[in-house]
Amino acid sequence: GAWPRVAMEASELWVGFVGAGRMAGGLVRGLLQAGKVPASNILASAPSDKNLDAWRELGCRTTHCNLEVVHRSTLVFLATKPHILPGVLEEIRPAVGSHHIVVSLVAGVTIQTLQRLLPPWTKVLRIMPNLPCVVQAGAMVFSRGSNAGDEEAALLKSLLSSCGLCEEVPESYIDIHTGLSGSGVAYVYLFAEALAEGAVKMGMPGALASRIAAQTLLGAAKMLLETGEHPAKLRGDVCTPGGTTIYALHQLEKGALRATVMDAVEAATNRAFDMAKN
Amino acid sequence: AGVLAAHKITASSPDTDLPTVSGLRKMGVNFTVSNKDTVKSSDVLFLAVKPPIIPFILEEVGPDIEARHIVVSCAAGVTISSIEKKLSTFCPTPKVIRCMTNTPVIVREGATVYATGTHADVEDGKLLEQLMASVGFCTEVEEDLIDAVTGLSGSGPAYAFTALDALADGGVKMGLPRRLAVRLGAQALLGAAKMLLESEQHPGQLKDNVCSPGGATIHALHFLESGGFRSLLINAVEASCIRTRELQHLADQEKISPAAIKKTLLDKVKLESPSLSVASASKVSLFTNRSKKN
Numbered sequence: 001g002a003w004p005r006v007a008m009e010a011s012e013l014w015v016g017f018v019g020a021g022r023m024a025g026g027l028v029r030g031l032l033q034a035g036k037v038p039a040s041n042i043l044a045s046a047p048s049d050k051n052l053d054a055w056r057e058l059g060c061r062t063t064h065c066n067l068e069v070v071h072r073s074t075l076v077f078l079a080t081k082p083h084i085l086p087g088v089l090e091e092i093r094p095a096v097g098s099h100h101i102v103v104s105l106v107a108g109v110t111i112q113t114l115q116r117l118l119p120p121w122t123k124v125l126r127i128m129p130n131l132p133c134v135v136q137a138g139a140m141v142f143s144r145g146s147n148a149g150d151e152e153a154a155l156l157k158s159l160l161s162s163c164g165l166c167e168e169v170p171e172s173y174i175d176i177h178t179g180l181s182g183s184g185v186a187y188v189y190l191f192a193e194a195l196a197e198g199a200v201k202m203g204m205p206g207a208l209a210s211r212i213a214a215q216t217l218l219g220a221a222k223m224l225l226e227t228g229e230h231p232a233k234l235r236g237d238v239c240t241p242g243g244t245t246i247y248a249l250h251q252l253e254k255g256a257l258r259a260t261v262m263d264a265v266e267a268a269t270n271r272a273f274d275m276a277k278n
Numbered sequence: 279a280g281v282l283a284a285h286k287i288t289a290s291s292p293d294t295d296l297p298t299v300s301g302l303r304k305m306g307v308n309f310t311v312s313n314k315d316t317v318k319s320s321d322v323l324f325l326a327v328k329p330p331i332i333p334f335i336l337e338e339v340g341p342d343i344e345a346r347h348i349v350v351s352c353a354a355g356v357t358i359s360s361i362e363k364k365l366s367t368f369c370p371t372p373k374v375i376r377c378m379t380n381t382p383v384i385v386r387e388g389a390t391v392y393a394t395g396t397h398a399d400v401e402d403g404k405l406l407e408q409l410m411a412s413v414g415f416c417t418e419v420e421e422d423l424i425d426a427v428t429g430l431s432g433s434g435p436a437y438a439f440t441a442l443d444a445l446a447d448g449g450v451k452m453g454l455p456r457r458l459a460v461r462l463g464a465q466a467l468l469g470a471a472k473m474l475l476e477s478e479q480h481p482g483q484l485k486d487n488v489c490s491p492g493g494a495t496i497h498a499l500h501f502l503e504s505g506g507f508r509s510l511l512i513n514a515v516e517a518s519c520i521r522t523r524e525l526q527h528l529a530d531q532e533k534i535s536p537a538a539i540k541k542t543l544l545d546k547v548k549l550e551s552p553s554l555s556v557a558s559a560s561k562v563s564l565f566t567n568r569s570k571k572n
Contacts, residue, residue, distance in 0.1 A: 232482025250512050259503035 016073030020046040024079035026134040034162025089117040138164030143171040179269030279412035340368035355526035388414030389431035393421035429519030
């Protein structure tokens with residue numbers, strides 16, 4: 001049959017999610033928070049109701065049928081687990097048309113693979129978000145496939161900028177983004193935990209220490225983003241000669257924290273790359 | 279640097295066989311074996327003996343110190359108050375300035391700081407600053423920072439030489455001839471230091487500017503970080519500073535090693551390394567309103 005003409009206005013956009021897990025949930029919450037797309041225009045599919053309950057609570061529509069999502073949406077987010085995706089793509093392939101914009105959140109699945117498993121005219125984009133999209137403080141990078149043009153990229157960017165930082169990159173950066181920011185969120189949690197533990201050791205109650213640790217990270221990050229200054233300079237600004245900060249930093253340097261962090265980013269990036277190969 | 283004419287400089291050492299002595303003579307510096315003569319013919323007196331010797335020198339030349347003299351001590355760990363105390367038995371208001379410099383003054387790229395004593399005027403400090411600024415960077419500091427300066431720029435050249443030796447080894451390992459490796463390594467550090475001094479940017483930013491994504495430099499830096507490069511340098515500065523304080527503490531308690539005492543026999547002193555070069559600035563009008571001795 002005839003498909004409805006694509007409306008590029010976000011408010012008239014029909015958005016679908018195939019897969020309704022944590023990452024998809026983060027994105028949709030961000031979208032809704034920003035008020036770009038009404039919940040009633042969002043349809044999500046998942047095999048069980050386990051995840052879908054939360055989506056319905058947000059006002060989204062839900063289904064167990066992936067094809068329905070594709071039929072009723074223009075912008076389709078693929079958010080399944082990596083090993084599930086090939087099967088899902090085979091299932092929805094007949095319903096994918098040239099008006100669709102398919103955006104994959106699936107870790108480790110390259111644009112090349114997506115384009116291979118979808119009709120040749122499909123507009124494909126690949127995005128790597130991170131969890132804080134949920135609180136509109138995410139960091140996302142996306143790349144476009146052969147048929148995705150400036151319009152699609154601009155649409156995606158405008159929709160998702162409400163969730164945080166959203167930048168288009170060459171696909172080769174996506175694994176690096178995983179190592180830096182996708183997994184990076186976990187490094188920060190680890191650091192926050194350690195900070196708080198240090199404070200507890202020195203006599204502060206845990207709950208208070210945790211809140212202060214989180215606020216410290218938030219505040220420092222905010223200053224970085226807002227001043228645009230080099231982190232080394234901001235660090236120097238905090239270090240009064242012979243003061244507490246420089247003493248503490250010396251400890252961090254003794255522990256080769258910098259190298260360890262670099263190792264972490266490298267390990268996660270390499271792992272992402274290896275997983276994508278398989 | 280052309281700030282002083284050589285004939286206005288007098289240097290003394292009990293040992294005339296030192297290689298530095300003939301070097302100074304060749305430059306036209308007046309040389310004497312008498313410390314007293316040096317004091318008498320000078321306005322600005324640099325004490326450049328080893329720290330344990332300072333008290334003995336002060337005893338020796340104390341009677342000849344006059345109000346006009348500016349006594350500049352370069353001895354590590356020797357406090358202004360200890361010098362003033364020693365001299366006050368001879369002169370009621372001795373002008374003392376303590377300075378800490380470093381070896382690259384030889385090539386006029388020294389790093390010098392000074393602290394003025396109780397009776398030294400602003401003018402006296404400025405005179406010293408002008409002299410030392412001719413051989414590098416010179417600025418005034420509070421005396422309690424001098425130990426830290428020792429740890430950083432006093433010992434600093436040694437850290438740099440060590441780094442350069444190792445960098446050259448790296449070059450040699452990767453196929454460069456030694457001489458070229460040393461030359462390139464030194465130039466790299468010189469250039470980097472110059473860039474930093476001439477730039478408004480933070481060294482971290484300058485570092486970033488050299489590191490292209492996924493490139494050679496960032497790979498190398500990762501190795502440095504893994505080895506705790508930064509903390510090693512912090513440790514070094516700290517160790518040198520702390521040791522300086524220790525030595526100063528020992529000196530304050532006048533715990534001089536027997537070996538040092540042996541060396542201070544005033545009639546026959548043989549210092550192990552050149553520590554002479556007491557300079558004078560008589561007849562130099564660096565300040566037009568300064569009265570000069572004729």
